[in-house]
Amino acid sequence: MKRRLVAGNWKMNGTNASMTELQQLAAAYPSASTDILICPPATLIARAADLTADSAIRIGAQDCHPAPSGAHTGDISAPMLADAGATAVIVGHSERRENHDESSALVAGKASAAHASGLTALICLGESLAEREAARTLDIIADQLAASVPDTATDADTVIAYEPIWAIGTGLTPSPAQIAEVHDFIRARLGGRFGPDAAGSFRLLYGGSVNPSNAAAIFAIPNVDGALVGGASLKASDFSPIINALEDAAKAAASSST
Numbered sequence: 001m002k003r004r005l006v007a008g009n010w011k012m013n014g015t016n017a018s019m020t021e022l023q024q025l026a027a028a029y030p031s032a033s034t035d036i037l038i039c040p041p042a043t044l045i046a047r048a049a050d051l052t053a054d055s056a057i058r059i060g061a062q063d064c065h066p067a068p069s070g071a072h073t074g075d076i077s078a079p080m081l082a083d084a085g086a087t088a089v090i091v092g093h094s095e096r097r098e099n100h101d102e103s104s105a106l107v108a109g110k111a112s113a114a115h116a117s118g119l120t121a122l123i124c125l126g127e128s129l130a131e132r133e134a135a136r137t138l139d140i141i142a143d144q145l146a147a148s149v150p151d152t153a154t155d156a157d158t159v160i161a162y163e164p165i166w167a168i169g170t171g172l173t174p175s176p177a178q179i180a181e182v183h184d185f186i187r188a189r190l191g192g193r194f195g196p197d198a199a200g201s202f203r204l205l206y207g208g209s210v211n212p213s214n215a216a217a218i219f220a221i222p223n224v225d226g227a228l229v230g231g232a233s234l235k236a237s238d239f240s241p242i243i244n245a246l247e248d249a250a251k252a253a254a255s256s257s258t
């Protein structure tokens with residue numbers, strides 16, 4: 001059975017003072033039955049990796065350049081992230097797509113670069129509110145999925161995160177039926193491309209205003225294998241209940257399958 005994953009994206013938040021939150025998480029989870037990932041700003045990756053080395057917490061990055069090195073002032077490559085201690089990288093977050101005009105083709109290049117450096121790529125997809133209201137959600141997801149996921153992706157090196165843009169940082173979340181519809185659709189599309197057996201093994205995360213109060217209900221939705229959490233990942237006291245809810249969901253699923 002695939003391991004579920006809860007990932008925290010600190011975005012452009014955190015300084016060395018924030019390492020106390022990470023130390024609390026590392027102390028609380030020396031081991032875990034789910035995968036736990038924290039993606040701090042790049043400035044903190046090396047220190048975060050050192051601090052969490054003896055725990056179940058793994059460290060990821062928030063973006064990478066598609067090239068391994070070169071004249072790209074201000075950018076960071078996937079080999080650099082791996083060298084700093086990252087095991088994963090988020091690519092195609094809507095804030096990168098919007099603020100930096102990133103295309104799905106570029107996102108696929110970043111994902112391939114991540115894979116070449118042994119990093120798991122968390123590839124983000126999601127529709128805007130206008131697109132949802134125009135009933136274009138599944139078309140947008142289909143296009144982003146087709147163009148952002150490299151042909152060489154596997155369930156071992158790629159995670160898909162569905163993040164409706166209108167739910168990010170707003171306190172709004174889609175209904176369980178809306179989340180299920182999109183996750184089922186993603187799973188089916190992956191099946192059409194990579195085969196049904198492989199598609200079943202890809203981990204699909206939901207992201208957008210996940211918090212300690214709604215996590216358990218979200219994790220009970222079919223085809224939700226975890227979450228990509230923004231604001232509620234900044235404090236150990238908020239993130240821990242979300243991790244615990246995912247561990248509970250994993251245990252419930254394991255006991256119902258035996």
Ligand SMILES: O=C[C@H](O)COP(=O)(O)O
Binds near residue numbers: 009093170208228
């Ligand atoms: O990467 C995380 C998502 O953008 C969700 O952010 P949020 O949990 O603050 O809504």
